Amino acid sequence: MPRRGSRAGRRHGAEWAATALLLVVLAPALWLLQMSFRTEASINGGVFVATLANYTSLAGSGFPASFANSVVASTTATALALLLGVPAAYALSRGGMRRRGTIAMWVLVTRMAPPIAFTVPFFLAFSWLGLIDTVSGLVVVYLTFDLAMVIWTMRSFFAAIPHSLEEAAWIDGAGVWGAFLRVVLPLSVPGLAATGILCFIMSWNDFFFALILTRTNAMTAPVAIVNFMQYAGWEWGKIAAAGVLVLLPVLAFTLLTRRYLVRGLTAGGVKE
């Protein structure tokens, strides 16, 4: 028992309690993980018989193609959002523009708007343009929230970089964008990485848009999982394995870049 009032004792008590709580909280996710390695016969508990059968059976289905669609759509949308959004964020953080409050509000509403509001217009426009069930169509939709995200978070990263650095470059004869590329951008690599990863995760996690705007060709991994539920007669092992594969990239990114992500996830929430 920790002594009452002792600070080290209290710290240990808090650490034990938090560790126990974390195990309880993560138990449902860990259960899915072990389920993905079970045989279909032992799926609901009982003796654990390890197998990779669920994963190998995925390889023979349409799942790898859907997974590839997810990778291509998320990566392309992220790259485009950075390419367009980073210069805009820099301009917003530096140029004394009158309308920047309006622009900030616009970006915030885009972040907040319910996806259902975008689906009807996009569905109709895409039917007309032949973009239904294409990866390019998904990229366009993902740009709605990725671009808003890039402008929103990179603006605060750029605002934190002292103006004196690029002013020195201007005096040396560099133009606005020359100084940006040579001085500001190298300093913002951590911010760029975090923002890029956040965009990737948001696009990767999308279920709603892909459900409505794709059929078979451009189906993404999250939608493919749901199809296992509906047509394959509840193949729990396969569903669990697909779920694990879909969560792996996101989990890896999060654990590797936690520090930077926290800043992006709370962007606009905590005053700095």
Place this chain on the structure above:
Amino acid sequence: MSAGAGWARAQRRAFLLGLAPALIVLAAVTVGPAAYLVATSLTPLTPVRPGSGLDFSHPLGNYIQALFQSSFPHSVLLQAELSLLTVGMQTLAGVGLALLLDVESRWMEVLRTGFLVPMVLPPIVVAIIWKVLTTPDVSPAYSLLAWFGLRPGSLVTNPVTALPLIAFADTWEWFPFTMLMVLAALQMQPREQLEAARIDGANSRQMFWHVRLPFIRPALTVAVLFRLIDSIKAFPLIYVLTDGGPGRATEVTNYYAFVQTFNFAYWGYGSAIATMMVAGVFVLSLAIGRLGFGRDEDA
């Protein structure tokens, strides 16, 4: 003309050049669809009737139908119930955990990262996790209860428990957000304030209500508003766990709009519902903006 003025103008032009492409694309993918949505909401558009998209003879028909002749008001009540339940639970869990984790140590750093996991998991995976937990055939919780001789019915197919269950799963997914925001605020509190209160002999309860809560209140308010707005958009959990049922017990506004639009193909009507949702979200966003958060330090 002085060189300084020329440079200032060149600079402004360069900034506008950097801003323009992003704003044009953002306008194309947001303002365009928004205008289209509002226009569609004024028509009885449905793909089975050609020309219905240009029929503006009863522009407010969809809105009148939604407000007075449909289960839309009921869906709003369900939405309010779900949002209040889940945001309330998230706030309690988030604040509690943040207070527990607000200790400087290496191990706590690791634990904090661990607690973020539910929030970053793909929502469809969260839905699957809860589908497994709530399906009696495969759920470890049900096997455990059966071992004790208990065989409760499925919570998902019971109209009384279905909505609270969705709220609980949503809380599991999103409490880390509130936790993260509160933790960030707690760590910004000057240590002197805490020391001073401790020297004055404040006990833990007084400490929380009179020292810590007033300090974290702004961050907490914003976290609650963010979560309130996002709770309106909860989709995969409902889609996978209940599909709006049993009956219409979990058909919250967002799901109602989805069903009307994409199951029944009432595109005009669905657009009217979506327009009202955007209006509601806009008002809540305005509240966040009004609180002064999310702006540049120098704006």
